[in-house]
Amino acid sequence: MSAGAWRSTRNAAVLIVGLLIAWQLLYAIAGQAALAPPLATLRYTAALLATEGFRGHLSESMRAFGAALTIAVASGLLIGFWLGFHKLAGEVCEPILVALYSIPKITLYPILLLAFGLGMSAKVAFGALHGIIPVALFTINAVRNVKPILIKTGRVHGLRPTEMVRIVLFPAALPEIFTGLRVGFSLTLIGTLGEMFAAQRGLGYLLMTAIGLHNVELIMAVTLILFMFAAAVSSVLLAVDRRLHANA
Amino acid sequence: MTRIGLYRALMIAAAVLLLEGLCLSGMIDRLTMPPPHRILLDLATILVSGSQNAAILKTLTNASIALALALVLGVVGAVALHGHLSAREILEPLFATYYAVPIFAFYPLLIVLMGLGDAPQIGIGFMLGVVAVIVNTLNGLDRVPRVLRKTARIQRLGMVEIALTVTLPCAAPYVLTGVKFAVAYSLIGVIGAEFIMSRGGMGYEISFAYTNFDNATMYPLILLILAVSIAINAALSRWEKVLLGRRGQ
Numbered sequence: 001m002s003a004g005a006w007r008s009t010r011n012a013a014v015l016i017v018g019l020l021i022a023w024q025l026l027y028a029i030a031g032q033a034a035l036a037p038p039l040a041t042l043r044y045t046a047a048l049l050a051t052e053g054f055r056g057h058l059s060e061s062m063r064a065f066g067a068a069l070t071i072a073v074a075s076g077l078l079i080g081f082w083l084g085f086h087k088l089a090g091e092v093c094e095p096i097l098v099a100l101y102s103i104p105k106i107t108l109y110p111i112l113l114l115a116f117g118l119g120m121s122a123k124v125a126f127g128a129l130h131g132i133i134p135v136a137l138f139t140i141n142a143v144r145n146v147k148p149i150l151i152k153t154g155r156v157h158g159l160r161p162t163e164m165v166r167i168v169l170f171p172a173a174l175p176e177i178f179t180g181l182r183v184g185f186s187l188t189l190i191g192t193l194g195e196m197f198a199a200q201r202g203l204g205y206l207l208m209t210a211i212g213l214h215n216v217e218l219i220m221a222v223t224l225i226l227f228m229f230a231a232a233v234s235s236v237l238l239a240v241d242r243r244l245h246a247n248a
Numbered sequence: 249m250t251r252i253g254l255y256r257a258l259m260i261a262a263a264v265l266l267l268e269g270l271c272l273s274g275m276i277d278r279l280t281m282p283p284p285h286r287i288l289l290d291l292a293t294i295l296v297s298g299s300q301n302a303a304i305l306k307t308l309t310n311a312s313i314a315l316a317l318a319l320v321l322g323v324v325g326a327v328a329l330h331g332h333l334s335a336r337e338i339l340e341p342l343f344a345t346y347y348a349v350p351i352f353a354f355y356p357l358l359i360v361l362m363g364l365g366d367a368p369q370i371g372i373g374f375m376l377g378v379v380a381v382i383v384n385t386l387n388g389l390d391r392v393p394r395v396l397r398k399t400a401r402i403q404r405l406g407m408v409e410i411a412l413t414v415t416l417p418c419a420a421p422y423v424l425t426g427v428k429f430a431v432a433y434s435l436i437g438v439i440g441a442e443f444i445m446s447r448g449g450m451g452y453e454i455s456f457a458y459t460n461f462d463n464a465t466m467y468p469l470i471l472l473i474l475a476v477s478i479a480i481n482a483a484l485s486r487w488e489k490v491l492l493g494r495r496g497q
Contacts, residue, residue, distance in 0.1 A: 011341070012341060015339070015341060015342060019342075030357070034360035091252045092259060095256065096259070096260070098481075099482070102432045102477060102478065103474050103478060104440075105436075106443070107454065107470045108470065111281065111470065115281075185348070193350045196352055197455075207350075208444070211444070219357075223349075223353040230345050230349050231341070234344055235344070235345065238344050
């Protein structure tokens, strides 16, 4: 194992042990009514993962997340490339995107529910709404920062717009775009879990029912599952992100 | 107004007009969304009658407290962390995944710990905002030129003095980026928590109006929140530009 890999493994171990200790300590302070201890939660989570009912909620959320992420990435990239490449359109629209990025989107959830109805499409829309803008904003900047000489060379070769994107812009802007995808992933996940506020199925719904019933073990287990999933995928994306930036 | 600004204003006006047209023609039915001019009139009625003033005040106060806590503790935390490379390396993955975790899942925990008053909502707003402040402040501190730190040391300044008079002012534009995120996050945290479970506030009123199909209350309140957050954000962005401009960037 190389020194760097050893170091990051050790760091991860320290972080996980530290979090577990903090968790156990918090349990000691707050007691049974507020949260379950780590070991009991792990056991409960393992049992939960095996139940039929849970798998239904999980697959519902995963399908919503998958669809939302696909929409967010595809439209984010499309908007980003277009606005990044056309100077005027970019200058006109970017501040609008930045303003939209900063609004508390959670307030829009009731509107989406009215527009899409209670169900899958509202979740997908809410998730995608969170993801599109960061992907677009990062892509705009990535495309703008591509060295002009690369674009000029592309023009000299008479590339068509699609070829320009595929052969020149995308590879050159990839590291920055990937950072956008990483942020987009996180936000889309949060957005999809907007199902916490109103839904009939899914992990967010399960979490809300658990909150309503004050089922502490279930709350902790679902939170743990979401945390592990987010942490695992983010770590992988972060590692790829670092490698891309190091090569650039 | 510049040409770009004019195009932008025209674009936004066109979007609002389109919405207005869709609503008036019945393509978007009235139960889904009232036309934009109606929302504005309803908002004026609500503000003039003062029927929602208590809720508005409660939410904005709680969000401000959450923001202030996130700012103070975030900046102090970042300054403390900046000197300790190993501690930072360990926490980095946590920061990177933090915003992918649904912080609202901790809301019931906070309710049990703090009771169903304002405290758990402030807690959620704080938890959402603080990491953005830490991450952006660290980013700014990383960019402080080494010569400034050396000069400070030559002047025999203490740790706190260095932070207050040298490094933080130098990192100000980046800290400000963190502040912008924290403004949005503290509002999201407080309003989201009010949606889930609370006894008042704009989030509570919006969800109450939603369950009662009371669009005349719901839409104006949503519009108000959006307008407040966009206004704060625009003001901070302008300030950020001024700060960066002074440095010739």
